Amino acid sequence: MLPDGTEREGGVSMSRAHELRLVSRIAQMYHKEGLRQAEIAQHLRLSQATVSRMLKRAVHEGIVRTTIIPPPGTFGDLEDCIRSSFGLSEVIVVDCTEDREAAIMARIGEAAAHFLEVTLQDGEIIGVSSWSQTILRMVENVHPMRVGRAAYVVQTLGGLGAPNVQDHATHVTMRLAQLTGAQPRLFSVPGVAPSREARELLMADSFVQETMSLFGKVTLSFVGIGPLSPSEMLARSGNAFSEAEIDQLAGAGAVGNMSLRFYDQKGQPVRTRLDDRVIGMTLDEMRGVGRHVALAGGRNKTEAIAGALRTGAVDVLITDKFTASRLVQMQVQGQEHATL
Amino acid sequence: MLPDGTEREGGVSMSRAHELRLVSRIAQMYHKEGLRQAEIAQHLRLSQATVSRMLKRAVHEGIVRTTIIPPPGTFGDLEDCIRSSFGLSEVIVVDCTEDREAAIMARIGEAAAHFLEVTLQDGEIIGVSSWSQTILRMVENVHPMRVGRAAYVVQTLGGLGAPNVQDHATHVTMRLAQLTGAQPRLFSVPGVAPSREARELLMADSFVQETMSLFGKVTLSFVGIGPLSPSEMLARSGNAFSEAEIDQLAGAGAVGNMSLRFYDQKGQPVRTRLDDRVIGMTLDEMRGVGRHVALAGGRNKTEAIAGALRTGAVDVLITDKFTASRLVQMQVQGQEHATL
DNA sequence: ACGGAGCCTGCATTTTTATGCAACCCTGTG
DNA sequence: CACAGGGTTGCATAAAAATGCAGGCTCCGT
Numbered sequence: 001m002l003p004d005g006t007e008r009e010g011g012v013s014m015s016r017a018h019e020l021r022l023v024s025r026i027a028q029m030y031h032k033e034g035l036r037q038a039e040i041a042q043h044l045r046l047s048q049a050t051v052s053r054m055l056k057r058a059v060h061e062g063i064v065r066t067t068i069i070p071p072p073g074t075f076g077d078l079e080d081c082i083r084s085s086f087g088l089s090e091v092i093v094v095d096c097t098e099d100r101e102a103a104i105m106a107r108i109g110e111a112a113a114h115f116l117e118v119t120l121q122d123g124e125i126i127g128v129s130s131w132s133q134t135i136l137r138m139v140e141n142v143h144p145m146r147v148g149r150a151a152y153v154v155q156t157l158g159g160l161g162a163p164n165v166q167d168h169a170t171h172v173t174m175r176l177a178q179l180t181g182a183q184p185r186l187f188s189v190p191g192v193a194p195s196r197e198a199r200e201l202l203m204a205d206s207f208v209q210e211t212m213s214l215f216g217k218v219t220l221s222f223v224g225i226g227p228l229s230p231s232e233m234l235a236r237s238g239n240a241f242s243e244a245e246i247d248q249l250a251g252a253g254a255v256g257n258m259s260l261r262f263y264d265q266k267g268q269p270v271r272t273r274l275d276d277r278v279i280g281m282t283l284d285e286m287r288g289v290g291r292h293v294a295l296a297g298g299r300n301k302t303e304a305i306a307g308a309l310r311t312g313a314v315d316v317l318i319t320d321k322f323t324a325s326r327l328v329q330m331q332v333q334g335q336e337h338a339t340l
Numbered sequence: 341m342l343p344d345g346t347e348r349e350g351g352v353s354m355s356r357a358h359e360l361r362l363v364s365r366i367a368q369m370y371h372k373e374g375l376r377q378a379e380i381a382q383h384l385r386l387s388q389a390t391v392s393r394m395l396k397r398a399v400h401e402g403i404v405r406t407t408i409i410p411p412p413g414t415f416g417d418l419e420d421c422i423r424s425s426f427g428l429s430e431v432i433v434v435d436c437t438e439d440r441e442a443a444i445m446a447r448i449g450e451a452a453a454h455f456l457e458v459t460l461q462d463g464e465i466i467g468v469s470s471w472s473q474t475i476l477r478m479v480e481n482v483h484p485m486r487v488g489r490a491a492y493v494v495q496t497l498g499g500l501g502a503p504n505v506q507d508h509a510t511h512v513t514m515r516l517a518q519l520t521g522a523q524p525r526l527f528s529v530p531g532v533a534p535s536r537e538a539r540e541l542l543m544a545d546s547f548v549q550e551t552m553s554l555f556g557k558v559t560l561s562f563v564g565i566g567p568l569s570p571s572e573m574l575a576r577s578g579n580a581f582s583e584a585e586i587d588q589l590a591g592a593g594a595v596g597n598m599s600l601r602f603y604d605q606k607g608q609p610v611r612t613r614l615d616d617r618v619i620g621m622t623l624d625e626m627r628g629v630g631r632h633v634a635l636a637g638g639r640n641k642t643e644a645i646a647g648a649l650r651t652g653a654v655d656v657l658i659t660d661k662f663t664a665s666r667l668v669q670m671q672v673q674g675q676e677h678a679t680l
Numbered sequence: 681a682c683g684g685a686g687c688c689t690g691c692a693t694t695t696t697t698a699t700g701c702a703a704c705c706c707t708g709t710g
Numbered sequence: 711c712a713c714a715g716g717g718t719t720g721c722a723t724a725a726a727a728a729t730g731c732a733g734g735c736t737c738c739g740t
Contacts, residue, residue: 017411020411021432023411024416025416025419038696038697045459048698049720063409067406068367068398069402069403118385146735389690393688485705486704486705
């Protein structure tokens, strides 16, 4: 120290302090006062490029920090976690007060409707796996759009035999087509044919053929994810699967299905003779869809969802916060297991 | 509430929640993941314009917030306050451990040197009011630049009579010219002529004329601010002013000077016969300078500084934090007074 | 049911920002 | 002392972001 309080060796750090002051001042002008870089440059007699670099430096030095305050009822961290650990394109986790099927479906439906409205492109070919409650909820929440927004709405799984379910399937497809201003492409066959032969026969129909020819062209599809044990609707439909068939699937390790295409815990397809009776999109076809959106939530579907995500067919998952946390937890445990 | 937990009327706010989720997600992608708006748009199937608007909305809704963390030792608030209340273009407040003249001058000098280095344009004509300690400190801290960076360094106040001070004045000017690669323009006359007539005589010199002709062309000038009572150097210089003259100035309300041009508390010039003996830039000429930078700090100069800022001649003030707070406080009190 | 105000969208364009480049300067080294 | 190497800068330009505009939709009021 010199008598006047100056340090001899302090030059560098001192100069740095002055630089930081300048950086900070520029940040102030830019972010708080809303000035353009060029204006700041002019005011301070330096080039716009330098101002730009100073601002970059301000971020680097931690002088400016941008925080994202997630609005309540959003779960960015859960979404991130699921997105990255299952390699999905997008994940939407919705808030939900109780972990009950009905409430969850309603919320997921809303979110899916919003997703559809926001991201639907002109001329898309939409696939709907028509008999999921959740998808019905989605359709109920879609606002009508101008005609011709989407090109087709294609039913990707036959309506089941029983009339009430037939109605449901048809209704969902027709309604969605109407709302998106698209042409509906119904699939007037049972989702599960009585036999392999019956399936062949049904699929020979030219109407059916026409619809199926669109499967490969679907750009956006919505499916529910079903657990192994038959859903309420499936059961009501007239018990399409026999007890024995379920057992067979279980034995082969199946954990769930999308449009009645089953897969195991690891996402591997579980092929049984049942496949030869189902009339609808296959897992491979789902994989080929530009954006294959799965809608599902609920305690009993957790395993089914995890498996579905591992099939590689799902691009977007919309689920609830409870199920989302279970998925994350499951994934963590799985990894621990794998590391051992 | 419906039995499944859905609300009938909740549509709007619910949809809003989904929108906010999207906005938040976009903010995440943009700020955290560093994606381009176009990439986000592509990923989410919407236009880049929409993404831009969403991001603006994110700021508006308070989802993204950018904070500026001022580096320690910076005083943005003080600077703002002084800048706005005195209508200055820039204010630099430097950190300083003690409220002592010598330490303050050293710090201000450093800051001024940095300011000079950063903001000096090619071909500028720099004015220096050569006999302030603070300006000497500045010059000591300037790093040499390539030749021709500045065009001229003009001495804006005569060097005083006594040889040591003469040297000081010359040294400052020459050194700064050397450092900035400019041509020096010395002012080889006393700052205070013995009489009005002597002044006329001295100013007739062609060298002197030449230097003075540059006064109107100075683009950047540095002055110290002096209190009413003579500074140490002024005193040492051979007591250029008489006791009587000081009294006269005080009687006229003078509170300080820049280059021996005095003004009162309100910044109004205080003209006395002294003016006819001073050889140097006038207040009006200072006002005409593109960037007139005043360097000063210290308890005994506070009033002088406040007055100087009100002359309208000062564009940039560089001072210390102690003096800065005193200025702010003074200004606040002044306003209270005015409102009564 | 019709028509207009208000709002939102995407497109095309402008405005603003970032960056490759060449020149330059300081520094440390052979 | 010359010179390579790392780090600046400003300029020109590419890249990215913002915005005016026109068309279309929704919501009201008539």
